[in-house]
Amino acid sequence: MSTTQPIREPQAAPAPGGKLLEVTGLTKHFPIKTGVVFQRQIGAVRAVDGIDFSVGAGESLGLVGESGCGKSTTGRLITRLLEPTAGSIVFDGEDITHKPAVKLRQARKNVQMIFQDPYSSLNPRHTVGTIIETPMRLNGIEPPQGLKKRAQELLETVGLNPEHYNRYPSEFSGGQRQRIGIARALALRPKLIVADEPVSALDVSIQAQVVNLLQDLQREFGIAFVFIAHDLAVVRHFSERVAVMYLGRIVEIADRETLYARPRHPYTRALLSAVPEADPDAVERRERIRLTGDVPSPIDPPSGCRFRTRCPKFAQVLSEDERTACMDQEPELTDRAGGNPVACHYPETVELS
């Protein structure tokens, strides 16, 4: 990134062992209500149902899973756009789980978000300059070089022409709009950016550019990322650690190399086997695991292991006795017989062919 002007010094190295973000038992249930005037709750969509993970300073954690598995909800809980039902979120040593918005001011400077839809994430009636300056104005930040200059620097950082300061979002393409959104997220110099499927709405040829931009920014400014995506290839490219979610829970979490080479959870294996392969020989060699049926309803998830209804191992490999554990006991996300944490009673041990 030779064209980029350094905006600030890279962040100080994280305190050893210190975690920037620690999430424990995080839960979000959306109540289902009935009745017009006197509403009563008849159930809940268990969008996120007790998840634990942590993100170190400057680290990038990938969060993958099918549509509706709760990954976006998780992102919105971390940024406190949603109020958690249970669990705790500790950011930079500060418990922000239930802090009211007025007291979140300080934490919010440090946690920003890049949104999925570049068309709805920018106010169509604001100029690019206004969009990027607003976070600084609202937080009383007065850059020494002036707001306008700083906004233009940010535009340059994300690879846009600073002269387009006075233009409106409608005059830009999807990829350019996403860059504007990134510049806005950078304006407050956050320590953590939650990127909620930042490239899934973009053209494939543009996706790589935006991911590369994010990667450059992460390296240059030492920003930690929670990178939410359903595209495993993108996550592999971007995130050092990857957590796989299924129906509101994390089923497996591992560093990139381990997860892609030796996935232990049957669901992770199925996901990875579905990644398109460019090499036709490899396609022949590879065993494609097909999942049958739909994702069960998060209103009433299956007992025991949530994946058992679609698990190929449960259906074909396990004995009757072994299955009882899957049906009765919800597997915890723990290191089973060494290796990375996995929420499966019978994790796989072999490498993915």
Add this chain to the structure above:
Amino acid sequence: MTTQLQPVELGSVIAPTVAGRSPARMAWKRITRDKVTMVALVVTVLFLVVALVAPALTALTGWGPITPDGRAIDPDTGNFPRGALGGISLTHLLGVEPGTGYDLFARIVYGLRTSLFVGFASAVLSTVAGVVAGLAAGYFGGWVDSVLSRIMDVMLAFPQLLFIIALTPVIQNALQTNSHGGTDENLRLGVLVVNIAIFAWAYTARLVRGQVLSLREREFVDAARLMSAGRRHILFRQLLPNLWAPILISFALAVPQNITTEAALSYLGVGVIPPNPDWGSLLSDASQFFLQDPAYLFVPGVLLLVLVLALNLLGDGVRDALDPRAHRG
């Protein structure tokens, strides 16, 4: 790996001009290209100018709105105007009023003032009230929305004319302070404006509420919350700029609607009180002499039609210009 940024997306290749085209400027461009809207705009401006300079115009002709011209009416025919077409002549450009001998031109230009004042004032009032109520209902949701929405439903379901007819004298009497029993004209106008606005704000409120409901789910509102933006910032800086189009459209369409309502009320006798000039009461008066003096009814009738039509077409044009995707046949 190489992480060179690809410069293909740089806007510099797209257009050499840097100035942003604001949505408002683009809308104005569309208006100027639309012939019907331009004609409507010219007619509206003409009416506005005439209303503004009404005193100067009557000074030129020498006849005020309530200066009777005894020579223009003929006592032998029951005080009907002398001459053809309701007494149209060089002295009285649009003839004179039967019975009183008031100059119709003066009464019409002054009546136009009343119509436009009531139309615009009540539209401003109802739009402001409607925007505030709609913003609150849409953004806060919950019980605020429930309460406001039910009130809107009630207002929309009310028989407006009937209610205003019943209400106007009551309010007038309650507020009237002068002891001699006459009706205070300015107070009456104020009561009219407020009454019309009371029954019009719900349309705007409903429109704004619907827009806010969809806007508040957009991600730029979440982005604003992440910047620790307060409610006021989100409502007035983030949402309101996106509402100018529907607000302007509903305002533009409310003006002619309110002018018609005012004319109807005056026609029915609860609006402006004669002899103060007003188109509605003119029409009401003229309908009595329709067979003997058709010009008396014809002139204010056609003018009212032209004014309301021009304002409506202008409103439609504004809507098309601000929302070019919708309403195109």
